[in-house]
Amino acid sequence: MKVRVHATIANFGPGFDVFGVGVGKPYDELSFKESDEWMVRVKGYQVPENSNNIAIVSAKALAAMVGEETALEMKLTKGIRPKSGIGSSGASSLAGALAMAKVLGVEDDEMILRAAMEGERVASGSVHGDNVIPAYYGDFTIIESYEPLKIWRIPVNFEVVVVLPAIEIPTSEARKILPSKIPRKDAIRNLALAASLILALKENDLQTVGRLLDDRIALPYRKQLMQWYETVREAALEAGAYGFSVSGSGPAVFAIGEDVAQIGKVIAETFSGMDIKADVYVTKVGRGAIWF
Numbered sequence: 373m374k375v376r377v378h379a380t381i382a383n384f385g386p387g388f389d390v391f392g393v394g395v396g397k398p399y400d401e402l403s404f405k406e407s408d409e410w411m412v413r414v415k416g417y418q419v420p421e422n423s424n425n426i427a428i429v430s431a432k433a434l435a436a437m438v439g440e441e442t443a444l445e446m447k448l449t450k451g452i453r454p455k456s457g458i459g460s461s462g463a464s465s466l467a468g469a470l471a472m473a474k475v476l477g478v479e480d481d482e483m484i485l486r487a488a489m490e491g492e493r494v495a496s497g498s499v500h501g502d503n504v505i506p507a508y509y510g511d512f513t514i515i516e517s518y519e520p521l522k523i524w525r526i527p528v529n530f531e532v533v534v535v536l537p538a539i540e541i542p543t544s545e546a547r548k549i550l551p552s553k554i555p556r557k558d559a560i561r562n563l564a565l566a567a568s569l570i571l572a573l574k575e576n577d578l579q580t581v582g583r584l585l586d587d588r589i590a591l592p593y594r595k596q597l598m599q600w601y602e603t604v605r606e607a608a609l610e611a612g613a614y615g616f617s618v619s620g621s622g623p624a625v626f627a628i629g630e631d632v633a634q635i636g637k638v639i640a641e642t643f644s645g646m647d648i649k650a651d652v653y654v655t656k657v658g659r660g661a662i663w664f
């Protein structure tokens with residue numbers, strides 16, 4: 373049996389730890405079968421081939437939730453680069469939880485998501501579901517609360533370009549630099565951006581969605597890890613992007629617009645002008661996990 377779990381854009385501008393959306397490329401694939409012992413083999417990007425692999429962590433978490441001791445033999449084809457900002461650990465966490473769910477016959481969405489978030493907690497040092505939840509559903513997702521787990525879903529279908537520069541930013545580092553308090557004017561601005569963005573998204577008004585892709589909670593502090601941010605953003609907007617932002621905790625960035633392939637080309641050229649190689653993914657939003 374095999375499951376494919378796609379990359380995700382968490383935060384999506386002003387929705388720090390709350391908004392997320394699934395995209396179609398890149399993705400991880402996990403083949404698995406029940407076994408006497410835990411085993412994971414990895415192809416593609418290198419991640420641990422032992423019990424530190426997040427797919428094992430989340431699969432074990434799900435088994436423990438239902439009081440089973442089942443082990444799995446897994447083959448992970450890692451297509452999402454780790455420390456990327458496009459939900460690499462989230463995708464593998466969800467894949468592990470889904471694999472165990474399939475083997476044990478668990479169909480409870482919340483249980484699967486909670487197991488996947490356990491893997492994400494181990495990878496990033498904090499519980500945040502804004503990668504695993506959109507990876508599961510594909511839709512634009514809004515996490516209202518964790519206790520109880522309450523998620524809002526908006527079906528979406530537009531093109532986006534995701535550009536991943538050859539730089540690594542661990543999520544744990546990008547979270548450590550965030551202040552515990554932010555100025556009231558920034559909180560108010562984020563509230564305005566986030567509320568307006570949801571309405572624009574519901575009306576499929578992509579130009580307005582693009583205009584609202586800003587953030588005052590994390591981005592001002594994270595820019596110190598991404599000195600290139602403003603240069604690349606300006607290039608994207610000049611190339612016709614309706615909007616541009618960081619995906620998750622970066623360094624991946626994304627843009628929406630009419631000709632996202634051309635915008636992606638310009639973003640990659642701008643990185644190249646700074647001697648930074650970059651992968652470009654022109655893809656649709658709204659992709660959830662797929663079974664084979």
Ligand SMILES: Nc1ncnc2c1ncn2[C@@H]1O[C@H](COP(=O)(O)OP(=O)(O)OP(=O)(O)O)[C@@H](O)[C@H]1O
Pocket residue numbers: 419420424425426427453454455456457458459460461462464465495496503541542543544620621622
């Ligand atoms: N199967 C796996 N997939 C990805 N990362 C894994 C996996 N197993 C273990 N890890 C480890 O988890 C960490 C993932 O790092 P991090 O959370 O920063 O990346 P990310 O998921 O790409 O980021 P983001 O959540 O911002 O998209 C790395 O240290 C990596 O080696």
Ligand SMILES: N[C@@H](CCO)C(=O)O
Pocket residue numbers: 382383388389390457458459500502503543546547590619620621622
């Ligand atoms: N919301 C998380 C996503 C990490 O990919 C963050 O920005 O830290």
